[in-house]
Amino acid sequence: MPSETLLAEPAWIHDAVFMHVYPLGACDALMPNDFQSPPVARLDRLLPWLDVWAALRVNAVYLGPVFESSSHGYDTADYFQVDRRLGDDAALARLVGGLHARGMKVVVDAVFHHVGRDFWAFKDVREKGQASPYRSWFTGLRFDAKNRFGDPFVYQGWHGVEDLVKLDLRQDAVRRHLFDAVAHWVKRFGIDGLRLDAADDMDLDFFDGLHAFCRGLERPLWLMGEVIHGDYRQWARPGRLHATTDYALWKALWSSHNDRNYFELAHTLKRQVAAGEGMYEGLTLYTFADNHDVNRAASLLKELRHLPLLYLLLFTLPGAPSLYYGSEWGQQGRKEGGNDRPLRPPLPEPPGPPDSPPGLRAAITRFAALRHQHEVLRRGRYRELLVRSEQLAYLRELGSESLVVAVNAADKPSEPVDLPLPGAGEGEWVDLLESGRRFSSRGGRLQLGALPPTVGRVLRRA
Missing domain, CATH: 3.20.20.80 (Glycosidases)
Structure with missing residues (x-):
């Protein structure tokens, strides 16, 4: 196959x-x-x-x-x-x-x-010991020592926790x-x-x-x-x-x-x-x-x-x-x-x-x-556009559809954000989170200006 x-x-x-x-x-x-x-x-x-x-x-x-x-x-x-x-x-x-x-x-x-100690097959081991037909179900099960519960056997647990018995x-x-x-x-x-x-x-x-x-x-x-x-x-x-x-x-x-x-x-x-x-x-x-x-x-x-x-x-x-x-x-x-x-x-x-x-x-x-x-957010490729200490911008693209995401985590306006978008040509981009807010792309650059404090934008070509 x-x-x-x-x-x-x-x-x-x-x-x-x-x-x-x-x-x-x-x-x-x-x-x-x-x-x-x-x-x-x-x-x-x-x-x-x-x-x-x-x-x-x-x-x-x-x-x-x-x-x-x-x-x-x-x-x-x-x-x-x-x-x-x-x-x-x-x-x-x-x-x-x-x-x-x-x-x-x-x-x-x-x-x-793993299972709990009340798992039916492990209870059978607790009751019958080595005579249990399920003794091979559990990892590291040995009958040469006692566990912390007093059973006459030991076994592996999840990260050593004996309440959680590891299955084989x-x-x-x-x-x-x-x-x-x-x-x-x-x-x-x-x-x-x-x-x-x-x-x-x-x-x-x-x-x-x-x-x-x-x-x-x-x-x-x-x-x-x-x-x-x-x-x-x-x-x-x-x-x-x-x-x-x-x-x-x-x-x-x-x-x-x-x-x-x-x-x-x-x-x-x-x-x-x-x-x-x-x-x-x-x-x-x-x-x-x-x-x-x-x-x-x-x-x-x-x-x-x-x-x-x-x-x-x-x-x-x-x-x-x-x-x-x-x-x-x-x-x-x-x-x-x-x-x-x-x-x-x-x-x-x-x-x-x-x-x-x-x-x-x-x-x-x-x-x-x-x-x-927007299918591009579900299936599109990711490409970084800008990274600063408190600002990040990236492109999601799928076929002819592209979305730009830009965020400012600072508690003050950012320095002007100017993003490289080769092949974008001239046009307008609209912020899908703030209806009516538009930005221009020229010469392969998308100019967002200063991002307001603690804000994110999701932009699509108008």
Whole structure:
């Protein structure tokens, strides 16, 4: 099979604007799971938000863990059972059905690196020891010592955490079980994609097998891996995954504002996506300003006035941009002493609290709308035009369509901005964010003058 066929992504991902939701937190689920209480359909609490997300121009939702787990969702107990704290199959089907009815795709967390100690096969090992037929399912399992829980065996955990038991993904029986779970999710709920948790700590050939398996399913799945560090091309390549998380861009987005150093962001973009030289040019990576594992963007930035600029950049740069629930109104949240709960709060009743800074939601909605309206922002090439400590300008181009994005992060007007646009000739450019504001191009230069404080422009030839 040709490599381009193996790598083919579902077409919708190029047009995606994600909302990322952590259901156990957003729905205020109790922790830990007692595994005895009847299911409570807390997922229904998300249903009133669907139209709100649609109004934000969201058209894809990434759901954090929704299957039975011991506590936070990443300690799976049963891949075939909806977490009773969130409801049952019918509750998840209602949510996915509501999203699909609004034209939204659904991606779910696939936590395949490890399971919780309550995972049914691991419980069998705890009960039967070496007599368990599942003893080969777990990495590093040995019966010559005790673990910290007092079991007469030891095993590998995620980064040494014994609550998270590492699966041996080389075992055919383990792969069959996980692949069967994926097939079940597709058939029962009609999901559109998987986010592979801890992908950067998993056997790469597991993803090759998953990709091959998914080609035989009744609907194509988008496969995206959580990768913190490394060359994303190890994971996003023909016959493997379609994309990874883009933590390099995440870091550059906030720290370049805090350090008044757009050179950092420009370097990251040139290295990753610059036309003709970027390592990941042509890949649609999953881009974000924050998520369930990192401090909220509103808490990371030293100055909240930069928050709209950060989102303008996110939505006009290559990738599939994602909002994290609540961040559209400037939700604060910091990880405290290793505790992730402040990052994963309950969702209030819609539409949520007032924006901080004011107008943030309207700005994000405008940026998302621009992305949907202009294919060049979704599929176009990236070319740097200007970089200064607090000003950045770049070109997105696709065929005959071109858009120029220019931002000034300073709290005062910039020095005059004069951008090289070879072949642009003479003409007028209109700012799509400020109706009626026009600028001239002459002799292959686009003259924007001084950019006002903390402002961004998206320009198109009139």
